[in-house]
Every structure is written in structure tokens, then in C-alpha cells.
Amino acid sequence: MRFCYFLLPLLLLLVRPARAQRADTTIIRYTGQLTGQYTSGGVNRTLFATSHSVTLLRGLHFGAPVTGSFTFGKQEGRLREREWLLNTTPYYWKGRFRFYGIGGYERSNLRGIDNRYQIGAGPGWAIYTDSLNREVAVSNLIIREATYFQDGSRRTVARNSTRLKVAYTYRGFSLNSVTFYQPNLQNFDDYRVTQQSSLALRFTPRFAITSTYTYTFENRILEGKPRDNTNVTVGVSFSTK
Template sequence: MFVSSLRWLLVLLPLLFALPALAQKPDTTLIRYSGQLSGQYTSGGVNRTLFATAHSVTLLRGLHFGAPVAGSFTFGKQERRLREREWLLNTTPYYWKGHFRFYGIGGYERSNLRGIDSRYQLGAGPGWAFYQDSLGREVAVSNLLLREATYFQDGSSRTVSRNSTRLKVAYSYRVFTLSATTFYQPNLQDFSDYRVSQLSTLALRFTPRFAVTGTYTYTFENRIPEGKSRDNTNVTIGVAYSTK
């Protein structure tokens, strides 16, 4: 009798320990943060100082929902005169299942360099991850429809509908991480009116949370107030901190 009971106990014990894992629902909430400080100083032909900082917080809920919020600020002077003072804030909540993604977007922007007093964006659209793994390596494309209202520093304004195509590439090898994001955003009513932006960051990671970074940014916008620069390129060196 005792031997028979012992056999049943040995069979049931693994099941009892497995029940909490089986009953656990994928409803966990994770919060991830990353922050970056970078700068540039040159003298000689052109005296230039540039400071940039970017921060992002991502809320992950369960297995299929995410809500990243990102913000950046850039401040730059040339020959001791203010040239660049850029603000950017956006959120892109998304749903994913397998390779499929669906994004929403809300954004706010100010740009002294391009004469933008304020810009607001709202939109939504699908995306597809061609490759993604547990190391964070990824190749993904998304295509969103945007409604955009821009108020310029000269008092003019305009509201347009845009198509926003994004290519995102992330790759890591040992202590090196490369991430690159490219946007192409034409006006749906006039494809000669478009905007292109590109952000690439190469990070040398010393610890799982701390890295030294080199960042390349490029923006081009062909319809801005007269006298303002249509494009801008920055190369900066800095440090980054992130949580897991």
C-alpha cells in the first residue's frame, strides 16, 4: 500500500510543480529605458559646438503589445551664434504577432534650423519584420499613413497627408551593436514634396548597460521657409546607458 502510494506521489509531484507555470498567463509588464548623451566640438575654419541627448522608455505588456516613447534634444552653435535647437517627441504603440506589426504614431517637433515652430503628427499602419532574434538583431519595414500639421516661424502653416516608409536594421556582434533607421515621407498629394531622415548608431559596449557610441544623423526637407537650411548632417560621439 505504501509503495503504491509512493509511486503515485512521485508521478504527481512534477505535475504539481508544473501547474503554476502552466497556469501563469503572459500578462507581465516590462519597462525598458535607454539614454544617450553626445557632443561635438570643432575649431579652426568653423567654430562649432553641438550637444545632443536622446531618451526612450518602452512599456512591454504581455506577448503582443509595446508602447515606446522617445524624445531628443539638440543644441548647437556656430561662430558663437545659435544655429540648432531641435526638439523631437514621439510615441509608437504597436501590436505584434509573429512577423506582423501594426503601429500607431503620435509626434511633436520643433526645429530652429528648419524654421519649424511646432509640428504635430498622427498616423497608423502595418509593418513586417523580415528577421528578428533573441539577441536584438532585426530587419523590419513599416508603412504608415500620417496626418501632419506644421506651423513655421515666419507665421505660415500647412497641413498635409504623408506616407511614411521606415526601414529599421539592428545588428550585434560581441561587444558591438549597430542600429540604423531610415524614413522616406512624401506628401501624398505632391510627391516632389518629401522628407528624408536617417539615424545610425554604432555602440561599443563595456558592460550590459553602459556603452560608448558614435552617431550619424541626416535630415532633408525640401519645403521650408526661405533662408533656412533644407538639410543637416551631424556626427557625434557620446555615452549611452540602458536597462534590460
């Protein structure tokens, strides 16, 4: 019994509580992912996709993630998909409240988009969050969007952008899902839906096998171009802490 009384203070000295992030701390996190798909038979298809994310966390209330992705795909030997996407969403948070800015750039051969630019801002709220980076959050931004199509036409609209974000981890598994619904503020029949989910099986703190599901739908696009597109890919990812 006396041994237990001696052991308890020793354990308290050895097991230190995790330190909270200081107000002057800067943290940089990086995640890179490489995925692909190959099918043959009825349709011969190859698809290559890579995405990268860098997040700057400054102090207790500021974050600035920058994400970029590139997709390249062929069907029956012909180029069908060549997509570029660059996006940044700097934000301020306090408790569960968030305030976001957004800046985006996109090119899409599949949808006939030469260049698309986005800028906007709006509030958000974390419905659930914990110390394991598990989160359910919503945000609602007003964005201004200018699109230059491959046929030479141009379109500028204001959109409402509603986002649902879900991040969940359990042991070696992690799920990240982001869904956007973006209607035109002048015509709600004109809208865009984007959904991306990634399931990862982590073998080490840095490396994981990933499976990614991506769906896009845009109901106003160039004639002859598909309104929606679905991709399911499998690959590997690398991340830093």
C-alpha cells in the same frame, strides 16, 4: 564512463532553459544617450545632443516605445540649432506582423519650425528577427501632419511614411539604424528623408560608448533655411534590461 552518466542529469538540472515572457508580464526598458561635438579652425562649432527612450512591453503582443531628443548647437558663437523631438509608436505584433500607431511633436530652429504635430497608423513586417533582438523590419504608415512655421504660416499635409529599421549586435558591438522616407500624398516631389544610425561599443550590460550619425532633408522649408543637415557625434549611453 559511469561518472559521465551521473554528470549529465546533474547538468540538465542546473542549466535551465530561458523562460518565455508570460501573457501577463510587463517589462519597462530605458536607454539614455549623451553625445557632443566640438570643431575649430575653418568653422567654430559646438553641438550637444541627448536622447532618451522608454519602452513598455505588455504581455506577448503589445509594445509602446516613447522617444525624445534635444539638440543644441552654435556656429561662430551664434545659436544655429535648437531641436526638440518627441515620438511614440505603440504597436501590436503577432509573429512577424506589426501594426503601428504614431504620435509625434517637433520644434526646429534650424528649419524655422515653431511646432509640428503628427498622428497616423499603418502595418509593418519583420523581415528578420531573432532572440538576440537583431531585426530587419519595414513599416508603411499614413500620417496627418500640421506644421506651424516661425514666419506665422501654417501647412497641413497627409504623408506616406515608409520606415526601414535595422538592429544588429555582435559581442560588445551594436548597430541601430532607422531610415524614413515621407512623401506628400498629393505631391510626391514634396518629401522628407530622415536617417539616424548609432554604433555602440558596450563595456558593461548598462554602459557603452556611442557614435551617432544623423541626416535630415526636407525639400519644402522656409526661404533662407537649409534643406538638409548632417550631424556626427560621440558620447556615452546608459540602458536597463
